[in-house]
Amino acid sequence: MDARERLEQQRDETRRRLAGLTGSYDAVVAASYDSNADDEHDPEGATIAFERSQVGALIRQAREGLLEVEAALARVDAGTYGVCERCGEPIGTERLEARPVARLCIGCASHRR
Template identity: 70%
Template sequence: MQEPRLLLQEERRQVMQRLAGLTDDYDEVVAATLDANQDDEHDPEGATIAFERSQVGALIEQARTHLSEVDAAVARLEAGTYGVCERCGRAIAPGRLEARPTARLCIDCASARR
């Protein structure tokens, strides 16, 4: 397994890159609304632009949430609790941490949560 700090750094880099791209997309959609007819009720494109803005906004929120999860995982790493299940206190399997570096729960606890 790759060193946890490196995994988290790479995860953070990817999230920041995705967030930057989504922010650019959002800015483009907002700019398009400035040029569009403001009468959404009679403009067939108005609903599409509003939907795109909403969809990109939701993706930005997801990326920000994931960034918070990465930052929390880094804090756990620094505190010495990274890789320890927050529910049962057992070790989280290395394979799970490699697949999901921000995991807070072991497989058993995550499965029971559903």
């Protein structure tokens, strides 16, 4: 499987996950309409607020991941996919297989921390 195919597969999986999470989020929000609005004193209110927060965080992560995949596909189209954005050297094949959206080679990524 080439880079474009891997990235397109990752994009499709992320879109499906995002759609499922959005449905879950909508269900949690709908459940909160049926509950007591006083989260502080309602034992279920805290649970609903926590679930809403958790699902919201997962949605944000999925959206960020989708943006990374789209950026990687743009690099494929531009002919710069697999080239480190910092040093200009090739990104190792193993790194790209493990993290297809990688922008930095392993050396530059490790210096970034």
